[in-house]
Amino acid sequence: MEKLINEIDSIVMETQQITKQFQKGDEVEVTSHKLGFVGSYYEATIVSIEDANHYRVKYKTLLTDDQSAPLEELVPIGHVRPVSSHQLGTTSENRFRQYDKVDVFSSDGWWFGFISGIIEENYYVHFPTTGQEVAYPSHALRFHQEWSNDDWEA
Structure with a gap:
């Protein structure tokens, strides 16, 4: 952790x-x-x-x-x-897991956080800059990536 x-x-x-x-x-x-x-x-x-x-x-x-x-x-x-190359949501082979770094589309932009819990169809995302934890459906999430040396890094 x-x-x-x-x-x-x-x-x-x-x-x-x-x-x-x-x-x-x-x-x-x-x-x-x-x-x-x-x-x-x-x-x-x-x-x-x-x-x-x-x-x-x-x-x-x-x-x-x-x-x-x-x-x-x-x-x-x-x-x-x-613009990030990651797609929204999940597929059967591409599911979010606890502690995955994600971006959530909220308040007109993408906000960085990590999955702190999963209950049924809801992914709880912890936002380190605010300390908040909020539940979102998978369609509001994407895997977080950083752009470095002209390439995306997960």
């Missing part, structure tokens, strides 16, 4: 190892280290390359304060990764 806790800490606060250069129009996921958003990824599109260290992105699910348009934001290159 201690190994899992150390691994979770490094995932939540790590900047992705990005060597891929994205282009205008590329679909991506963006993480944040802002309070309240740590451990989350939001789907976005690259609007422009601002400089050597930043992209301007337009989020697909986050809106401006007045809710009138998709939010656009300048983000560090290390907070942007390709």
Whole structure:
């Protein structure tokens, strides 16, 4: 369990190892280290390359304060990764197990956690950044992956 806790800490606060250069129009996921958003990824599109260290992105699910348009934001290159290759849900050969690292689609984005229990069709997910544990059906989950050296790592 201690190994899992150390691994979770490094995932939540790590900047992705990005060597891929994205282009205008590329679909991506963006993480944040802002309070309240740590451990989350939001789907976005690259609007422009601002400089050597930043992209301007337009989020697909986050809106401006007045809710009138998709939010656009300048983000560090290390907070942007390709859209995850994992599929939602489970199949007979691909079931979630206790302690699996997962992402849950909730509150307009993907939130990192791990399976802390399974009761019937519900997967209880512990979120290390908030200490909460919430039940979700399998269709709201995907296996967590990290993007490193131009490849996905489970």
